[in-house]
Amino acid sequence: MATVIDGKLAAEKVIATVTQASAALESQKGVRPGLAVVIVGDDAASHTYVAAKSRMAKQCGFNSIQHSLPGDTTQEALEALVSDLNADPAIHGILVQLPLPKHLDSERVTQLVTSEKDVDGLHVVNAGKIATGDFETGLVSCTPAGSMLLVKQALGDDLSGLNAVVIGRSNLFGKPMALLLLAANATVTMAHSRSKDLASICKNADILVAAVGRSEMVKADWVKPGATIIDVGINRIPAPEKGEGKTRLVGDVAFAECEKVAGSITPVPGGVGPMTIAMLMANTVVAASRALGVAVPKF
């Protein structure tokens, strides 16, 4: 039976380091890290995530600001807000919650956030820095950064000789995750919806990272015995066993069958999800430390 990787516990450790670094900034510079989170519209899941981010930012001792804009906000109004936040010296990190309503151009907004305050790690400057191995001055996207900490917790810092397969190729997750694995010396394959024979590609993976957005797609016979599995999916499915109309969360990996084959595996919930929020806090304290010229904490 696989070891279940506890993302909540790992996230608590990150948060403890963030809180300490935040307190040190305040005592040395009299400044608290400032995080602005922008949400547009009324998507229920997005509001839950943003509320969790704001709560955690306060717990870390940050100056936490939330801008909730109506669903009919124009591109111009959203860009004006982001420009104001870019210019505000009290704000060290800016995050625009995704997805944005369809009439808005997410890419334009993402690229408008100044790269030094881009705590989501989505600006092309930060994406380029990960691609070129510059982890000293860039900011890494939160979910891949958190997933990578879980991989290293299971396998150590050097992944030399290990085959890693990432299923999914988004800018938010798949591409940066593949680059982080490569930087740790893994031999990386990127697979996606157009890949032929996903099962046999996955069967070769010592590290299997699933970010496909399809409930329990990865089955036990796709998994190499002893592999480390990181499940990035968060899918809500009907759970009639809990009562009529009830739902439950599952990942992209069929957990119950895969844990019998894998060496270690992240659960959903309680795996990668909590790490996403913890790494947002980590990026914010890193951005604030750089802006204020103090020693940058390591995660």
Ligand SMILES: Nc1nc2c(c(=O)[nH]1)N[C@@H](CN(C=O)c1ccc(C(=O)N[C@@H](CCC(=O)O)C(=O)O)cc1)CN2
């Ligand atoms: N601007 C961004 N937008 C979005 C991101 C992001 O990183 N930046 N990621 C996702 C959503 N997300 C954060 O925003 C997120 C998703 C899930 C969790 C989490 O802790 N999940 C829990 C379960 C929560 C539940 O019960 O629903 C878990 O897995 O244990 C945190 C953050 C899309 N948008």
